[in-house]
Amino acid sequence: MNDLEIKVIDNGVVAPKGFKANGFKEDKYGVALILSEKEAVAAGVFTTNKVYAHPVKLSKEILKNNEKIRAIVANSGNANCFTKDGMEDAKEMIKETARLLNIPENQVLIASTGVIGRKMPMDIIKDRLKKTYDILTKENNNLNSAKAIMTTDAFPKTTAVEFEVNGKKVRVGGIAKGAGMIAPNMLHATMLCFITTDIEINRDELTESLQNAVDESFNSAVVDGDMSTNDTVFVLANGESGVNYKDCKETFDKAIAYVCRELAKMIVSDGEGATKFMEVLVRGAKTKEDAKKASMSVVRSLLVKTALFGSDPNWGRIVAAVGYSGAEMDMNKIDVLIGDFKEEVYLVKDGEQIADEGTAELIKAEEIMKNEKIKIIVDLKLGNEENTSYGCDLGYEYVRINSEYTT
Template identity: 75%
Template sequence: MDFKIIDNGVIAPKGFKANGVKEGKYGVGLIYSEKDCIAAATFTTNKVVAHPVNLSKEILKNNRDKIRAIVANSGNANCFTKNGYYDAKEMIKETAKLLNIPENSILIASTGVIGRKMPMDIIKDRIKNAYNRLTEKSDNNNTAKAIMTTDRFPKTIAVEFEVNGKTVKIGGIAKGAGMIAPDMLHATMLCFITTDIKINNSDLTKSIQNAVDKSFNNAVVDGDTSTNDTVFVLANGESGVEYKECAELFDNALTYICIELAKMMVMDGEGSTKLMEVCVKGCASEEDAIKASKSVVRSLLVKTALYGEDPNWGRITAAVGYSGVEMDMDKMDVLISDFEKEVYLVKDGIPIADEGTKELELAEDIMKNDKIKIVVDLKIGNYENTSYGCDLGHDYVQLNSEYTT
């Protein structure tokens, strides 16, 4: 990599502050820039849309070059609720008053239970508490924890690189453990990214969309697309480095940030114990590569085999087969690895890891690891895609059967 990993997430880039508070099931996180930011975003394509998504879209439509802050709450999705739009506006109004910035310079996001009215007294209290903490110091981890729901751990990362003696930083936080599924155009969770690069809105929009397509849009926990899915990226230009000086490097670093956060979400999938990285290559088209890799990570049979540490390659080939991609089963390879050792399960369409073979023994040993890579080579083209998924076990059913109770 031409960049290095650093600490402090969204407060690593110059000119950003953040803090948050989580008390009980309700939390609020605030991210603040000392200067106006260029902003870009992607949102859910679910037709049941949360009020904060609609409000943020409105704000970005006319004010995407003067964004100063993000306010996000956990515990309530503010979706399918009467007067929820006005509750979202009230959250922004309260934040604007405390930060002394215009209301139309603040983006908003929510996560939690759908269909319940926002407990505005509680949420406004959390906003004040988060602001009080922000005035004392910045704390990236507090901010990441404030937006968690069923997440088991906060998700955060930052990187930096140098351009002509100046340093550019990118930092991010995210939340997501359930209701994670890829969509061809947008993201499927909450993710907030800050950077001090100097960039215009067009370039930032292209860069974040490309990063989202390669990361969050390839991540599957349970196949459900949320009503609140949002990715925000804010760029305040404080590094003094122009995007055109380092376009490829910046794009690669931003994509890396998103891929690592996507992996954290998948690894934190509700009740999950294992991460699977599925690369399908040798495809006839990019569309086929995407369809096939997503089909494998979506497969309930593959996910349960992963949980049971069973190298059942038949389920993998079946998932590729029913994806509808162009393929010849007599040509394909299937192999698995733990990123150190690997073994072919199928080679040139011939089963290798059969009962009683050394290959099957090695495959069973590999499946005991918590990170598994599956590679499928269709050998009919030059396109490939990598998707990310997790196993599916007893805890997922328990967590989601009791979610609102």
């Protein structure tokens, strides 16, 4: 990354000191365990969908009533949402996890992902949990953890970073899953993300740092516009680095934001059936809220997403999405550019179409649109605020995957 203070490293959630993790998956059911060797400060953010899974409700209660957490247990294959006896099943998962790890039940957080409205197959989940515990006692394996929570994901998602403070290393690592039903709005995002860090920090500080990171990453990412019932981000901080947050606030905030942003970009790149990734920067807005409204409107637009799939530099769809976003704009001032992260070309400048039929700009834009990663820049020229959102294209494969999801 560009910030010389922070270095990208391997091993994801087990990169920070004092954390163990592993996972086991067979067929569509998997379980991942993340364990802090000592009590850790915890924070979480969750879906704002009014239909929410039992693990979401239970984990909220646990975080509210307990300052310290030791473990996270997560399963794939079943969302444990809108099901009879789902809360009892979630509590049973926590109880069994606590028993295996020999820790208090109120120090275990839980998350689930998979099909909504189907009862948890507890015999299968307990089997996967026991197998995960057995291999956890023998080794740490970050990749197994990331793979165990995958559903329609094409690849596991993990990253980690480190920086130094007075000769001591601070690390932040994470794993995530998600490919469809991604349009999170986690205020206090199916998409799961689990982060570990060895910083010394109190809960209020950790919560604020996490929320800011989530706002700039997962809450600015869209695959299909559907908000899941299970979206969850957890972070555990065990203090094992010996470095206090107050001594490195700015750098730590950058580090956790980087981890969240990279995982969010991986999720969007792995959108169900996606062939292309888009990064949309809206700058020159009067307010941050306007910048976010406009950038999110573009990545949400089905017409923009299908144009991306067809390699069509249809700037009209982009400006239309900005226009109905609710952000303040003047169509006679706006600039629109398309690039491939190496070069950019104007489609619209000062409200005037530049990339007209047969122009060099349109020919260049058509070539750029053939790339797998596209950057769209919209300059509103009304102020100094900006926001970047992340999205993907929408094609035939998305329909196939989701039409066959429960069959």
